[in-house]
Amino acid sequence: MVTTEVKAPRNGFATFLLVICAIALVAAALVRLLGIDGTRYMVATTSLTPYIAVLGLLIGLGALLRKRWVVGLTMTLVAVVLVANVVPRAFPDSRPNGVGQPVRLMTVNLLTGIADARFIVQEVRKRNVDILTMQELTPEMVRDLEQAGLNQVLPNKVFLDEPGGSGSGIASRFPLTARQLAPPGTLQQAGAMVDLPGKDIEVVSVHPLPPVVYAGPQAWQRELAGLPSPDSTGAIRVLAGDFNATLDHVGMTRLLNKGYVDAADQVGKGLIHTWPSNSGVWPPPVTIDHVLVDAKCPVDTVDVFDVPGSDHRAVVTQFVVPRL
Known part of the structure; x- marks a missing residue:
């Protein structure tokens, strides 16, 4: 008697889904790794890079367990590359030695002016915010x-307030002088020289137009590119605010390559989300509020917390302005 072994047919639909996932993962990875901010959909996809990396790794390993070798290896390798770009943000970098003036800076998006002003002033007092x-x-x-008493703690100000969501401002414990540090854009981006003891700094309240508007990301790209580079011969510069960009976007990468460091990334908090503050399932929380400081300024601490009435979380960082 002759017996024949009948192999169970492979699940063709499952394989098809894995192939589709692999193609989508490779496409998203290429958009991120090649620095392509071509359309608002590409920009939105890039902002989800940490999620895509983890999901791709899990699906890739699952495909390997099911012996879909080509698809599994492709997804796993691509996901590992993305993970290698993202994971370092969760670990602190070595802090360079620096002696100088400690500065505590807080940035917050007020959601068209409906955030809780009393809470903001309370946090400014409690956290000893300077700017x-x-x-x-x-x-x-x-x-x-x-x-709410802001003038009592931060009496100096450069305000470009406007109705709606286009206004911007800087308040400080130290004297301020208004500066046009960013070219005119769709939204106001207040700039000022801060007269610190020992060494002045220049600060910009950053707020480019969101890239996912119907008209596309061109204005966002242009306004990010227009932010000032670090000044190697003059005042130290700090860019703080709602960049509408994560560290995976090419505009942010270019700023960092010019000589800025992301404060949260420096202390191992670069993956803490800042928008939306409610941490719901949709839209997925992302990190788009940043404080970029001159690489010469050691960063000590970063805190991120909810602000009642706003859909953005506030960021407070302490850094040291060296005496040069």
């Missing part, structure tokens, strides 16, 4: 901040 940068600063919010 506050604000986006979406409205005339009504200026009034609310004054009533």
